Amino acid sequence: MYLSRIELDLTKNATRRALSSPQVLHAAVENCFNDRVDKNRKLWRLDRLNGKLYLLMVSPKKPDFMAFAKQFAPAQDGGESRDYLSYINRAQKDKCFNFRLKANPVHNVRDESGERGKVYAHVTVEQKKDWLFKKAPNYGFSLDPDGFDLVETDQLKFFRNKESRPVLIDTAVFEGRLKVTDSDIFIQALTQGIGRAKAYGCGLLTIAGI
Secondary structure, three states: OEEEEEEEOOOOHHHHHHHOOHHHHHHHHHOOOOOOOOOOOOEEEEEEEOOEEEEEEEEOOOOOOHHHHHHHOOOOOOOEEEEOHHHHOOOOOOOEEEEEEEEOOEEEOOOOOOOOOOEEEOOOHHHHHHHHHHHHHHHOEEEEEEEEEEEEEEEEEEEOOOOOOEEEEEEEEEEEEEEEOOHHHHHHHHHHOOOOOHHHOOOOEEEEOO
């Protein structure tokens, strides 16, 4: 597994167009890998750091950023990658870490027959935080209700094609402190993501403080 990062050049028209369409970024991420039939999940998200915008990615194979950099990155920035699995394998049970997660907090509303119905986004800060608090044990970690925050929200709106209805994806960025409760499940969450809309920049959980 690899953790990779490349800066985005916000002065480029291609970058601005891509930021308005998660489908464009999804395709650009996939194009960083030579094997077009590779169906392994690539997790990615956009992160701001010190006034700069980066694409952060976790993938089974090392990405080739050459074409991506020409289109979206500043001159001379070819991206960087590092071995991720050896790093996260140190995330053992009962250890605590700082974390950051961009997610798509949603819930299902059952219909009159009791079957799973439509998917709706959570609306309030409390609902979104409660979503993550309840999800955490399924992904091998626990949270203190006062130990994490919702630091950013956004709504992605785009069309899959000209005839389709708009796709709306509500995103939420969480930061705080977590405790590992099951290392195997937790490492799986780090490499396979949390929740829905992974193709559109959601689901990537990262940790620091190992």
